[in-house]
Amino acid sequence: MPIRAAVERVNGIVRGWVNYFRVGNSGQAFGKVKQYVERKVRRFVAKRAGRRGLGWKRWSREVVYGAWGLYGDYRVRYYNPSKARLQPNGIITPVR
Numbered sequence: 001m002p003i004r005a006a007v008e009r010v011n012g013i014v015r016g017w018v019n020y021f022r023v024g025n026s027g028q029a030f031g032k033v034k035q036y037v038e039r040k041v042r043r044f045v046a047k048r049a050g051r052r053g054l055g056w057k058r059w060s061r062e063v064v065y066g067a068w069g070l071y072g073d074y075r076v077r078y079y080n081p082s083k084a085r086l087q088p089n090g091i092i093t094p095v096r
Contacts, residue, residue, distance in 0.1 A: 003045055024078075030074040
């Protein structure tokens with residue numbers, strides 16, 4: 001399996017998980033998940049290349065998150081009720 005295809009499969013799962021748990025206090029867990037996913041992807045690429053280790057010196061984070069396209073938006077978003085809209089913005093059409 002090509003690297004980009006493997007990373008795309010991983011990204012779909014991680015992106016959904018992060019978006020589900022993003023609201024709240026999950027920053028510490030996100031750090032652990034990000035490190036785990038990066039290690040797994042590095043190990044996959046190293047095995048594919050027939051090398052030992054995880055390639056920390058071989059591939060920088062710019063390569064992993066930039067060139068390979070690994071998902072990296074693990075920011076926590078806090079719910080702010082003062083910014084929430086109570087009334088919809090626009091016209092609502094009834095469903096028949």
